[in-house]
Amino acid sequence: MRTSGPEILEVFERRISEEKVAKFRGTARVRFDHLTFPYPIRSEDDKIIKHLKETFAAEGCLDEQHGIPAIIDDSTFQAALDRTRVDIDSLRIASGSQPLRLEFPESIRLECLHGQHRILAAKRYLPAKDRWWTLDFYRTDLGEDARQNLREGYGYSSNYNDGIIFRQLRRCQVAVDRRGEKRWRAQCHSDTKDKDLTRLLKRPILLHALDSLLPVKGLWKDFHLGSLDVFLTLKCDELIAHYISLIKKTYSIILQDDSDLMGRTDEATVKAIQLRAPALSKYDFEFIQKGMTSGKLFSQIRNVSKREVITSSLLSIDYLIPSIYTLIKDLRFLRPAVDAIKCLVPKPAKKTLLEVLYFHFDEVRSDQFAIKIQTAENSYSTYSGSQSQFSVAVCGLFLLAIRHFARPPSQREIEYSLFRLAEEAQNVGFSSDEIKALLLNDPYQKMILDLLHRTLPTHTRADRLSQAQALSRNLRDLMNGLTSTTGKDSNPWITVAGAGARISRRCGPAVWVTLKSDDDRDSDDLRHIFFSKMHLRSADLQRGGEGLSSFYIKQSIYLAFFGVSVELGQSDIWLSNEFQESHRQPSANGPTQLESIHQPSVAESRPQEDVEMLADETVLNEATNQVVKFVENGDIIYETPYSKDLVNEQARIIADAGKHLSTPQGQHFLWYHCYDTLLRTSTTLVVVTLLGTRDNLRIRRGNKSRRVHERTHEISTSKTLGLNQAADNLPHKERSKNSTSEEEL
Numbered sequence: 001m002r003t004s005g006p007e008i009l010e011v012f013e014r015r016i017s018e019e020k021v022a023k024f025r026g027t028a029r030v031r032f033d034h035l036t037f038p039y040p041i042r043s044e045d046d047k048i049i050k051h052l053k054e055t056f057a058a059e060g061c062l063d064e065q066h067g068i069p070a071i072i073d074d075s076t077f078q079a080a081l082d083r084t085r086v087d088i089d090s091l092r093i094a095s096g097s098q099p100l101r102l103e104f105p106e107s108i109r110l111e112c113l114h115g116q117h118r119i120l121a122a123k124r125y126l127p128a129k130d131r132w133w134t135l136d137f138y139r140t141d142l143g144e145d146a147r148q149n150l151r152e153g154y155g156y157s158s159n160y161n162d163g164i165i166f167r168q169l170r171r172c173q174v175a176v177d178r179r180g181e182k183r184w185r186a187q188c189h190s191d192t193k194d195k196d197l198t199r200l201l202k203r204p205i206l207l208h209a210l211d212s213l214l215p216v217k218g219l220w221k222d223f224h225l226g227s228l229d230v231f232l233t234l235k236c237d238e239l240i241a242h243y244i245s246l247i248k249k250t251y252s253i254i255l256q257d258d259s260d261l262m263g264r265t266d267e268a269t270v271k272a273i274q275l276r277a278p279a280l281s282k283y284d285f286e287f288i289q290k291g292m293t294s295g296k297l298f299s300q301i302r303n304v305s306k307r308e309v310i311t312s313s314l315l316s317i318d319y320l321i322p323s324i325y326t327l328i329k330d331l332r333f334l335r336p337a338v339d340a341i342k343c344l345v346p347k348p349a350k351k352t353l354l355e356v357l358y359f360h361f362d363e364v365r366s367d368q369f370a371i372k373i374q375t376a377e378n379s380y381s382t383y384s385g386s387q388s389q390f391s392v393a394v395c396g397l398f399l400l401a402i403r404h405f406a407r408p409p410s411q412r413e414i415e416y417s418l419f420r421l422a423e424e425a426q427n428v429g430f431s432s433d434e435i436k437a438l439l440l441n442d443p444y445q446k447m448i449l450d451l452l453h454r455t456l457p458t459h460t461r462a463d464r465l466s467q468a469q470a471l472s473r474n475l476r477d478l479m480n481g482l483t484s485t486t487g488k489d490s491n492p493w494i495t496v497a498g499a500g501a502r503i504s505r506r507c508g509p510a511v512w513v514t515l516k517s518d519d520d521r522d523s524d525d526l527r528h529i530f531f532s533k534m535h536l537r538s539a540d541l542q543r544g545g546e547g548l549s550s551f552y553i554k555q556s557i558y559l560a561f562f563g564v565s566v567e568l569g570q571s572d573i574w575l576s577n578e579f580q581e582s583h584r585q586p587s588a589n590g591p592t593q594l595e596s597i598h599q600p601s602v603a604e605s606r607p608q609e610d611v612e613m614l615a616d617e618t619v620l621n622e623a624t625n626q627v628v629k630f631v632e633n634g635d636i637i638y639e640t641p642y643s644k645d646l647v648n649e650q651a652r653i654i655a656d657a658g659k660h661l662s663t664p665q666g667q668h669f670l671w672y673h674c675y676d677t678l679l680r681t682s683t684t685l686v687v688v689t690l691l692g693t694r695d696n697l698r699i700r701r702g703n704k705s706r707r708v709h710e711r712t713h714e715i716s717t718s719k720t721l722g723l724n725q726a727a728d729n730l731p732h733k734e735r736s737k738n739s740t741s742e743e744e745l
Contacts, residue, residue, distance in 0.1 A: 012263050019146045027092075029101045029132040035133065069135070162224050169181060215263060219251075235342075235351075236561075242560070250317065268299070273288060280666070320506060336408075371383050374530050490542070495552070626641075629684060630686045648674050
């Protein structure tokens with residue numbers, strides 16, 4: 001049985017707690033002069049210091065909850081015991097007892113893990129003779145995870161963010177720790193937050209999804225209880241859960257599903273990598289590889305081999321890396337479409353919007369369960385299979401709503417757009433009183449009636465109405481002819497020349513351009529926001545450079561909510577089997593077209609062994625007669641037989657020369673992935689790019705050092721070498737004045 005997120009967190013916390021107990025030496029009061037803070041959690045903040053000073057003045061500062069953890073070595077500890085003439089048992093005090101004062105030589109400085117602001121505030125409050133503080137001593141072999149836990153403290157001066165509160169609350173609930181649950185619940189400090197939290201805890205779909213992210217500590221800074229209204233009022237629990245599953249799957253890929261590494265993922269890393277697609281954008285590739293090489297990304301993970309695997313996994317991701325922050329933003333992108341679709345059915349009460357839509361959907365249709373879906377404004381394709389009907393129908397409705405409502409429409413546009421939405425809903429099998437009411441408000445007929453009233457004032461109302469019915473049909477046919485080919489001409493672009501879409505334009509409503517001069521770009525994207533285009537795989541999209549296109553940003557957001565995961569199997573996407581069975585008997589038809597709808601490729605990819613096994617049957621039989629060509633500036637610079645060892649060795653030589661490798665489609669990769677990438681993309685061509693000379697020199701120096709280490713290791717172990725460090729082929733490029741800097745990205 002798969003372990004839940006709260007259970008993983010509970011096991012992790014229990015292990016940390018047990019280690020802290022095992023490495024704990026005792027508690028004593030120490031003079032301020034001996035305290036140092038070599039690794040402060042945050043810089044000095046005068047507001048916090050003033051607040052603490054006022055608190056100490058009102059409540060005192062000698063309470064045990066204000067204690068600070070410190071690291072002390074054996075010799076220093078024993079010297080202090082001897083100097084004070086006490087034994088270690090004297091430092092194991094009972095809760096509520098006054099700790100003794102421990103004397104140290106003047107030159108001794110103790111490493112405190114947190115509490116800097118408490119000491120700064122106490123210096124302003126306490127007279128010099130009283131400047132002693134309570135320290136909890138730990139041995140020097142205390143593990144990094146335990147140290148980090150003590151640094152975070154959850155102590156008196158901590159400002160609990162909502163992510164910490166929720167994580168700890170769920171951990172306590174799973175551990176049936178009622179006292180702890182009550183303590184963390186009390187940290188909400190707001191009736192509104194507490195009410196929203198109560199509502200969230202009663203929404204099992206959302207709660208289960210969020211639980212899956214609990215082990216990834218760095219994600220939770222951007223979880224705000226004040227933003228829960230977006231989660232709760234949209235009533236799109238299934239879509240939100242789908243998005244969250246992509247977040248979980250992404251970090252499972254990056255961190256090899258290692259809960260220990262997830263616990264060491266820091267907030268700065270999550271912020272830095274979110275919304276980047278390194279396998280598609282050269283700029284994102286370079287940014288992430290540089291961050292991994294410098295140690296800025298995943299800074300709490302120091303094991304070299306693990307960092308190499310993380311680097312490789314991270315750089316292979318060919319979709320926008322999601323996070324809780326991007327989820328909140330993208331819900332605001334989706335909200336106008338959700339509000340429009342809610343007009344088609346009765347207001348959801350206890351049910352979600354999708355459950356209400358499912359209740360009003362007639363899946364028993366003719367033509368062997370065929371359903372028509374828009375490929376352009378007035379063009380349709382037929383999709384078969386009853387189990388995909390609801391899924392495809394909902395996707396089509398949301399895409400229409402996104403096209404019409406994503407940007408604020410005028411009142412007249414709203415009336416027309418709601419009519420089109422109701423018309424499309426009826427076409428694909430939805431039925432409700434709300435849809436019927438919207439269809440009575442025909443905008444074509446309304447427009448003709450207004451025109452006839454102005455031009456034929458002497459005609460009776462009945463005459464004008466009769467004439468309007470015929471004319472509105474003609475007008476509708478004319479408009480249908482004008483829009484029937486919209487978006488059908490070609491596939492959209494996945495990459496464009498230059499830096500492409502900025503990071504600030506990769507999530508939320510900001511993906512829609514607000515500058516009037518850029519309206520054409522959005523209009524071009526709107527032409528492609530149809531089912532057939534939005535579910536195209538990355539390989540089927542056009543490539544025009546090394547930056548991400550605005551269309552791909554919109555497609556990525558849509559797929560995060562609507563892309564179909566492998567795990568969802570043959571049932572209608574998002575809806576639970578229990579709900580479907582309670583409303584309608586499921587069909588026995590086999591897998592449908594929707595089940596192969598595009599999801600970001602890494603998120604649903606097969607294990608590498610499966611890929612290679614499948615390739616054996618289709619490619620490898622012919623590979624022995626093929627030659628891999630390495631091309632630079634249009635010229636073939638190397639050729640080598642299609643052999644894994646030979647291909648990767650040639651790729652390594654090129655990378656050591658400070659050059660960069662990619663497929664003809666623009667996917668960047670590391671040299672030790674060369675053969676596997678060619679196999680997966682069914683190509684025998686490698687594009688070689690020359691990088692900046694200064695960076696080449698640094699790379700060559702790093703490679704020379706690594707080569708010496710590798711050869712030594714190879715001789716001593718006689719085993720195949722593992723992955724090489726990420727610095728080996730760092731693909732920097734000297735940018736032109738017009739290119740976008742890393743900071744701007």
